[in-house]
Amino acid sequence: MHGHCPPFADPNAAPVLLDVTRLIELRWTGRQPNGIDRVCLAYVRHFAGMARAVVQHRGVIRVIGAGASRHLFNLLVQGGPSTRPRIAAHLAAALAAPLRPQPGSLYLNVTHTDFDLPAHGEWIARHGLRPIYLVHDLIPILHPEHCRPHAVARHSGRVTAALTQGSGIIVGSHAVAHDLHDHAARHRLPVPPVVVAPLAGADLKPDGAQAVGCDDYFLCVGTIESRKNHRLLLRVWQQLHARLGAATPRLVIVGRWGWGSEDFRAALHASGMTDGLIRILDDCDDAALASLMAGARAMLMPSLAEGFGLPMAEALTLGIPVIASDLPCFRDVGQGIPCLLDPHDADAWADRIEAFDPAKGQRQRRIDALHGYCPPRWEEHFATITPWLAAISGTAPINSARRRRSLNVEV
Numbered sequence: 001m002h003g004h005c006p007p008f009a010d011p012n013a014a015p016v017l018l019d020v021t022r023l024i025e026l027r028w029t030g031r032q033p034n035g036i037d038r039v040c041l042a043y044v045r046h047f048a049g050m051a052r053a054v055v056q057h058r059g060v061i062r063v064i065g066a067g068a069s070r071h072l073f074n075l076l077v078q079g080g081p082s083t084r085p086r087i088a089a090h091l092a093a094a095l096a097a098p099l100r101p102q103p104g105s106l107y108l109n110v111t112h113t114d115f116d117l118p119a120h121g122e123w124i125a126r127h128g129l130r131p132i133y134l135v136h137d138l139i140p141i142l143h144p145e146h147c148r149p150h151a152v153a154r155h156s157g158r159v160t161a162a163l164t165q166g167s168g169i170i171v172g173s174h175a176v177a178h179d180l181h182d183h184a185a186r187h188r189l190p191v192p193p194v195v196v197a198p199l200a201g202a203d204l205k206p207d208g209a210q211a212v213g214c215d216d217y218f219l220c221v222g223t224i225e226s227r228k229n230h231r232l233l234l235r236v237w238q239q240l241h242a243r244l245g246a247a248t249p250r251l252v253i254v255g256r257w258g259w260g261s262e263d264f265r266a267a268l269h270a271s272g273m274t275d276g277l278i279r280i281l282d283d284c285d286d287a288a289l290a291s292l293m294a295g296a297r298a299m300l301m302p303s304l305a306e307g308f309g310l311p312m313a314e315a316l317t318l319g320i321p322v323i324a325s326d327l328p329c330f331r332d333v334g335q336g337i338p339c340l341l342d343p344h345d346a347d348a349w350a351d352r353i354e355a356f357d358p359a360k361g362q363r364q365r366r367i368d369a370l371h372g373y374c375p376p377r378w379e380e381h382f383a384t385i386t387p388w389l390a391a392i393s394g395t396a397p398i399n400s401a402r403r404r405r406s407l408n409v410e411v
Contacts, residue, residue, distance in 0.1 A: 014102040017063060017129065018043060018051040022111040023076045024091075027083045031256075032285060034223065035310040036136060038202055040111045041077060042378050047108070048073040052099065054107065055091070059119030063101050068094035103128035106393055110134035110170070116157030121165050130167035130392055135159060137307025138179045139227065146227035146305065148259050163189045168392050170385060172199040172308040175328035193392065197384040198333070198376040201314035204290035217250035218353060219296035219320075221289070221311040222303070224253065224280070226260030229302040229325070229343050234267055237277055239350040249353075251278045251300075252292060293318050297356050301325060302343050309333050317375040321367060323352055337373055 023044065026037050033041065044051075053069040055062050064072060072094065075087055101107075107129045109115050115133060124131050140147040140155035147155075162169050163184055169192055171177045177196050184191045222228050233251060241248045257265065268274055284292070293299065299315035301324035312333050315322050324330045325343035334340070341348050 014105040015066070016047050016051045017054045017101055017105050017107040018047050019054040019056065019107070019109040019111065019113055020044065020072065020076060021054070021056045021113045024055065024087060027076055027079055027087055030081075030084070032283060035199075035308070036111050038310065039134065039136075039199055042200070042381075043108065043110050044073050044077055046378070046382050048077075051108075052101075055095065056114045056120070059114075059117055061120065061123045062095050062098040064094045065097070065099055101127045101129060104393075105129050106167075106389060107131045108134075112136065112155070112158055115161050116154055121161060124165055131165060132168045132170065132389065132392070133158075133162040133166050134170040134172075135162055135176065135180060136172065137176055137305075138183055139305045139307060141183065142179065143227060143305045146225065146260060151259075159183060160187075160189065163191060166192045168193045168195065168388065170195055170197055172197065173329045173332045175332060176307050178328075193388070195385055195388045197381045199308050199310060199313075200376045200378045200381060201310045201317060202286055202289075204286055204293065204314055204318060206290040206294035206318070215295065217252050217296055218298055218300050218356075219252050219254065219292055219315075220300045220302075221254045221293075222301075223258040224255045224261045224264065225258035226263070227304045228255075229304050230261075230264045231267060232302045232343060232346055232349065233300060234264065234271060234273075234278070235346040236349045236353060237273060238271065239346065240354060241273075241277060243350075243354065248277055249297060252281065252296070253278065254281045254284045254289060254292065256282050290318070293320050296320055298323050298353075300353070301330070302341075302349065303327065304343050306330065312338065313376055316370060316373045319367060319370050321356070321370070323349070323356075333376075335373060337370060 020040065022037065023040050026033060048070060051069060051073070052066060053064040053072050055064065068090070072087070072090060075083055075090065107124065109131065111134075114120055115131070135158075138155075138159060140152045141159060144152045159180070169180065171180060171194060174196055177194055180194065181191065183189075220230070220233060224230055230253065233253075237248070237251055268278065274280070293315055298321040299311060301309060301312055301322060303309070303325050306327055306329050308329055309324070312322050312324060312330060316334065316337060322334065322338035324334065324338050324340055326340035330338065330340060339352055341352060
């Protein structure tokens with residue numbers, strides 16, 4: 001693994017402090033990375049050569065030394081079945097001699113990890129750090145009906161902390177930037193500098209293997225939870241089956257079962273379509289996911305709320321058509337190429353999915369349109385934030401007593 005040294009880094013500069021708490025949990029549990037995990041992995045790869053790892057646990061925060069950080073970054077990027085005991089052994093030694101962070105250091109938290117806790121804010125202020133937070137979305141605040149009450153409270157605290165104690169905030173889309181601005185205005189909160197830097201998907205490479213037991217299917221990727229609107233897809237497939245009978249295409253859903261999925265699980269079971277017309281895959285690595293995308297007629301994204309939508313970017317990058325909800329972030333990410341529909345209109349979804357019969361030409365027209373797609377790249381993301389971080393690193397630390405009243409959105 002080779003990290004990149006941003007131009008604002010010099011031998012005498014304070015190191016970047018990169019929070020990897022969430023990635024340690026990812027490798028500890030052995031689950032497949034989701035969108036936020038992928039973002040953190042990209043940051044580890046980019047900053048590995050100049051960063052120090054930060055680990056939080058129940059309000060206790062530790063900074064790890066240079067050599068130990070590099071080794072930890074390698075373990076987190078590589079993953080694998082033996083990662084958990086290797087991380088445990090490494091952290092036992094590394095955390096025994098934590099570093100005191102240098103005042104003025106940039107602290108990066110790109111995973112929504114624990115920056116709502118009072119102990120976190122006290123640590124930032126005590127050491128005079130410049131915290132940079134990546135706010136992925138404001139979904140728990142704007143759509144609390146799709147989240148646990150505890151998650152709503154925690155995320156409200158995160159957004160408030162990012163606004164009041166942050167030296168800067170990174171967002172992945174203009175839609176999130178405007179949500180953030182509106183939230184700050186409603187609650188009369190200050191706004192530090194905000195930069196819009198689109199996120200990139202995983203570098204998926206299909207291996208040509210048969211990913212599912214059929215060659216005629218649509219694909220939906222994402223945690224199975226109420227805001228992802230899988231219930232609409234079930235209604236659509238019931239309509240399609242009534243219209244097409246044995247000619248109905250399959251639906252493959254890739255995602256773990258999440259909060260608010262009980263109604264969909266019960267309805268799916270009652271429909272009798274499980275493992276027939278509709279198949280659920282709750283554990284899928286990148287190679288299998290790439291093959292699934294490559295073989296699908298189209299990616300389906302009927303979400304009721306999103307902050308960015310990495311599966312859309314990944315599918316379009318692979319040249320796979322996308323049918324999605326008409327959401328502001330999908331307009332940004334899709335660059336006018338996906339077919340965007342009302343996420344409540346099952347009839348419109350059924351009509352459009354049926355029209356994606358290869359014999360009717362609709363899918364080929366969408367594939368032809370993909371030739372103009374400019375996929376977001378991590379190189380571009382970091383090229384956007386690098387001068388922005390350089391400007392922040394040259395200013396005085398910002399603490400909760402300091403107030404910013406304007407939203408500075410940079411592209």
